[in-house]
Each structure stands twice: as structure tokens, then as C-alpha cells.
Amino acid sequence: MDLFLYAHLVKLRSHRGKYLVAKEDTETVTQDQNGSSGRNAQWTVELVPDSDSTIRLKSCYNNYLTASGQPFLPLIRNGLKVLQSLPQSLDSSLEWHPIKEGTKLKLKTHNGNFLRAHRVFNSVTHDSTPLEM
Numbered sequence: 001m002d003l004f005l006y007a008h009l010v011k012l013r014s015h016r017g018k019y020l021v022a023k024e025d026t027e028t029v030t031q032d033q034n035g036s037s038g039r040n041a042q043w044t045v046e047l048v049p050d051s052d053s054t055i056r057l058k059s060c061y062n063n064y065l066t067a068s069g070q071p072f073l074p075l076i077r078n079g080l081k082v083l084q085s086l087p088q089s090l091d092s093s094l095e096w097h098p099i100k101e102g103t104k105l106k107l108k109t110h111n112g113n114f115l116r117a118h119r120v121f122n123s124v125t126h127d128s129t130p131l132e133m
Contacts, residue, residue: 022059079125
């Protein structure tokens, strides 16, 4: 995608004005109002080879933004966890398809879910209902 073609580092801000942040535990991903000043709000953009519309995002801890298959809250089907991970192979759970709509950007997983920013616990999940980042 042209939007990320020349980008090396990005900061993603949600429609709520909070930044996507990699936590120091090297696994958790949350939102933070003050992400503009911290390095943990910076994500390295990697273009996926042989694709003109897929990227990977790597945290400052060298882990990838990952769409897991784990429920965010047990017994609730709405929303799956988004984590930082460093898998042995680079698979589709690490791949995001940016979709630009006007001035907004949505990140879509390989299976059609969208990255979502929530008010609850400043959490980040992926689900079938899109919210802009």
C-alpha cells in the first residue's frame, strides 16, 4: 500500500485519540494517551514480500503485532486478543492489510477481522466490526 511504502516507523492513533502501545512485558498491547512521546508507541513497518497491500508491524521490543485466536475475555466471544509475539515463522497472524477510508485507516487481519481500540481497560482486540485506528 502506498501509505506505508516509504514509512519505516509509524505511530498509530485510534479514533479515541490514544496510541497503540507495546508494553514492556513484550507481550501486551494497549492504548495510551501519551504515546506521542514514548518509543513503545513506535512500530516498525515491514512490507510483506510478494504483496503490495500487506504489512507487518514490529514493536520496539522486536515482537510483531499479532492477531491471536484467544478470546480477550473468557466466555465472551466478542473480540480476540492482539499481542506482541515472536513466532518461529512469519505467518499470517502477523499480517495486516491497511484500508484507507478518507483520513482514517483500518487494519484488517488475514481472516477479515479488524484491529479495534476499546474503552474498557484501554484494550486492543481484533473483531469483525471495524473501528478506525
